[in-house]
Amino acid sequence: MTRSVRARRRLPKLPGNLKVRVGITIIVFFALFAVFGPFVVENLMGLSPGDVDTSAAMEPPSGAHLLGTTANGEDVFAQLVVGSRVSLLVGLVAGVVTTVFSVLVGVAGGYLGGRADSILTVATNIFLVIPGMPLLIIVASYVQGRGGWLTVALVIGLTAWPWAARQKRAQTLSLRHRDFVAAAEMTGESRWGVITRELIPSLAPLISVSFLGAVVGSMFADAGLSFMGLGNINITSWGSMLYWAQNGAALTRGAWWWFIPPGACIALVGVAAGLINFGIDEVSNPRLRKPSKQVRERARAARLHAAGATAPAQATPVKEATS
Template sequence: MSASVRGRHSLRRLKLPPNPKVRVGIAIFVFFALLALLGPFVVQNVMGLSPSDVDTTRAMELPSAEHLLGTTATGEDVFAQLVVGSRISLLVGLVAGVITTTLSVLVGVAGGYLGGRADSFLTAATNVCLVIPGMPLLIIVASYVQGRGGWLTVALVIGLTAWPWGARQKRAQTLSLRHRDFVSAAEMTGESRWGVITRELIPSLAPIISVSFLGAVVGSMFADAGLSFMGLGNINITSWGSMLYWAQNAGALTRGAWWWFVPPGACIALIGVAAGLINFGIDEISNPRLRKPSKEVRARARAARLHAAAGGPAAKAAAGKPAPVQEAAS
């Protein structure tokens, strides 16, 4: 068999079955990514709307053809704020997620593989950070840097305070892999420690890293919305969190202005649902026991059961049921 044919057969074996949960989750993420990339341009240049235009004569209007999601207490268009604010919220989530995942991978994998004093030092640093409550620490740091930067400062604060749990998880997974045969083989061939970490361990932990990255992105978006809702973020920048802050300050809930606070909350919830679907799909792909049998396999099992029910002892034995023992004639 030629090398090209062997390569095609290997690709077929590596090809994973399509997972509808992953497809739906990726579709939701792609929708919001396109909304953040193209939405502000369309809203401001094509539709002629601005998230900061004030018109007190049209305050608290219901959704209509002119204002798709109604207006705020000062007459600002809620739809324009929702679309423009999606870019800031997604940027904060992505940047903070990258920082959190990078730190957790470096600290967890390096400590789990190196062992010795390096592991003791990194584990002690992780445990100290775990002892400190995350949300109060985030509130203190955010209040200290409040007004000293834009969305990037908020993303840095969130990313630098949310990595310890991920590092603890990845260290435990690395400890289970450090004595595997493929790691020992790489060490025997003269691979450096950094090479073993980057070429052997991190690729083996790819499913766990991807799941933790998605969780970090969604958690960072929740944290950003929570900080903005409490007035600790930069509320002068249009984001989903600042929309919730101004809606709460204006009493939108008591005034029945659902169109002001429901859309940003629903968008954050949808992104959380997308991350959950992708996580479940990755679990099913990486763990064959969680996969649902295909239609062909289910059809074969159904046909075998019908054949066993209609046949005699031989068919039942073929279906996995023992045939009854007949007594020998005396």
Template sequence: MNLTLRGRLPENRKVRAGLAILVFFALFALAGPFLVEDAFGLSATAIHTADGMQPPSGAHLLGTTATGEDVLAQLVVGSRVSLLVGLVAAVISTTLSVLVGVAGGYLGGTPDALLTAGTNIALVIPSLPLLIIVASYVKGRGGWLTVALIIGLTSWPWGARGKRAQTLSLRRRDFVTAAEMTGESRWWIITRELIPSMAPLISASFLSAVVLSMFADAGLSFIGLGNINLTSWGSMLYWAQNASALARGAWWWFIPPGACIAVVGIAAGLINFGIDEIANPRLRKPGRAVRRRAAAAALRTPEEAR
């Protein structure tokens, strides 16, 4: 990431708001389970049938499930699994898309033809049915890491195509030509010149991949193809739907996990918008000082302006 982009990131309000939300959820996932279980004595798996479907109260701030499990405890414990799935899957898909897209776009010739053909074949196959088929095949054979691998390995092609197009526009720039003339290796140029120049695109695609991976995990769990015995935001939605929580008016069971997924998506969107504003001068808004000077200049009379 270049120095200009790095220096402007903390100053952008959208980036600061998005990062604040993500940091909150990261702390929520890391420290929350210990606080909930140790400080408040709540358990995400303890069953108390007599307390089933209790609305929010002092004893259970977010109510209980049909079997009396505390929804707040499940929300806190499940955040760790959902965020880990989104993060690991995004790392896998982004890494594959960068390697395939940048290498193909820069190398050209036969390597580019082979990588592009592989990308196009992967794009032709509908990702959602493929994801469902693979997830159903390995159902019950692994935990959250298996789900993250499945999502990451089936969601890279679109990112690879975008990064290849960006690489094609960069490979004839002066800084790449200068590196080639000094005798730098292709791998050095790809890792030291091209990838850093694409930092805004890569960071934006990574954040989008995190959110999309969380949505995919929640969707797989919702239809019963994820590990429903592992507490996550997706499994909470599955069990809520299985117990007809919507029909029974138990809003406290399905709204909190859905809202958490939505808020994480909003945070990623804010960071993406902020990066776009920083990287693209046309989207950049003038600062307060510039706006004040422009307003003062607009109020000046023609005589004062002279």
């Protein structure tokens, strides 16, 4: 059996359960929403998130404005659609950066050991002892106004990898002495080959869960920075919508259509990632899998058979001999 075949066999296969299907459906919906939505809004509906109409300020949802307007008369639906692309891109890029750094530091340190592991562990611990959110606020305030959404995504990704790196290092330490790793080393596989072809496929469930969590966490961090005015609030995103809604006193003025839609979208993406994580957990942990109907029937038949075999035999009545 070749190494590529062994690696493919260790890759997880998601079950077709309801949780995973719902989670993937929500993610696909928002992906299509972000890719094609701005084109539909700007070209077919003739709306723009920056168009100001003071005569239509703070209007509730209607046929002309599906999600109402802001205090400046801007269309909330147009902002929601156009801002979805920026928010999802920030989460995706930051999640990729976080995952790549955590895999390189955690897996490489756990497998190589020795001085390399000590150096990488010290670097990870230095980032861990620094509070994450204050560090993110300091770095974000320093680069504020010096770049667009990509700068914010890189800042979030470069400050969020230490915890994921520790998880992957701990799991790698439990795999480094397994038989398949020893077999790869005995065949002359290089260290980088063992990491990429043996360890990383075995850690695929953990990496995928970590990636989804990093994407959602990055979206929350971006929304939090924008809400505090530390992000680029001139770029339309779900976070900047919340910032301007807070500045416009949308809550006290009863303008629920201004802040609920972006908050609900962020929450739905988080729910979708959680549902997909549940499916991945069922793959990586067989104890969490729900047995199929056939398996339950066989188990029930086996229990009935075992109960019948161990039941005490009933005494048969003996007729008295008649004289």
